Amino acid sequence: MLTDGFESKRENIRHFYAYFLAVILVLTGVASAENSAKQYSGGNPCDFIDSVEFNGTAANESVLWQTSIGPRLPGSNASAQLRQSISENLTQWSFEESSHQRENFTLTNLVGTYSPNNSTGQNVVFVAHYDSRYIGERDENETLRSQPIPGANDGASGVAVLIELGRIIPSLDLQHNVTLFFTDAEDQGKPFLENTWSYGADAWVSNLTEEYKENISAYIVVDMIGDAYLDFTRVSSTSDVLWDTVTPIAAALGMIDGEVDCQGNNGLSIYNPDPDDKRFVIDDHVAAHNAGIPAINFIDLNYGENASTWGGHWHTHNDTADKVSSESLQYIGSMLELGLRTDAWVWNHSEVQHENITQNLSEDEQNNSEQSVDEEVPNEIQNYPFLTFFGGVSIAIVLFLVVFLRWQIRD
């Protein structure tokens, strides 16, 4: 009798541990499935760095050509000529134009899509404004302040990088969509009037379907990235989770001081990845960020040698092609190409589960962007990670009690 009772109790203990282990395994599985839908996990950039094809010299030639056709003001012939040139040069892309009336002009967005046959449906969107500014209000020469500027860095540089990328992308064997979004009327704003900038990007984002928005795994803006004295930081109203994916890529290319590149050399101080050094910028990323899309913006705010923030050649008639360098375009273009080659900007989950995507936005990043003009973030985005965590813990406790009580009763 004594021996039998002891054996049966030992069997119950074994059952209890088996139940307990099963519960833990199920919970771990659920947790990792949830996390896999919201995480980026790119490959090692140094494994791909020798394959980079981006040609900074070709991009620089595009900057020269764009400035040669004159100011690309919304509705102008130069604006139409640039759109036509982009769609005619990128033959493997399908392009769509959409027009919107704003103030006294009509803006036209140009959107190119590349969608491979085996696409997961996720979409990496690269964004650059193709319009140039209608005034040079920062120019030293007062008589020139009301005249349109060349916009070599502010406009042409970002477009040049996107065109050169667009040439390469179809050969990359990607398994997701890529969109090249050339925005109009980013730079027609009135000084100090927040709501008069980025009309094109605002219009596009506000007309997207929920499904389209939820499939955008990364929305990456490039603006004013041709400065021969290139340097940039993170900016307000962006996704820190997405910025974190950039750090190893920039380090591999030797763009971060204190980090070694793929050859083992210390990097230059081109990109400062410190989230505390974030700068406030209103640009084409804001509408996307406010719509819950993970967005970042590569933008150099001090244009020219030793220029202060928003100083130098910015919004002056000195924004000419000779201030833009092939090397700077090469850095930015290589970074974008490496990000694609390493799959840094797609979620590591083959099936996109719409309700899970917004979990990308951590609570931390919501706190980091308080400088932004409009920081309304839907509640479900802020609360979801906590609900997941506390929900998981509660289920674990309940299951533990059920199994434990059942064991006690049998005993």
Ligand SMILES: [Zn+2]
């Ligand atoms: Zn500008």
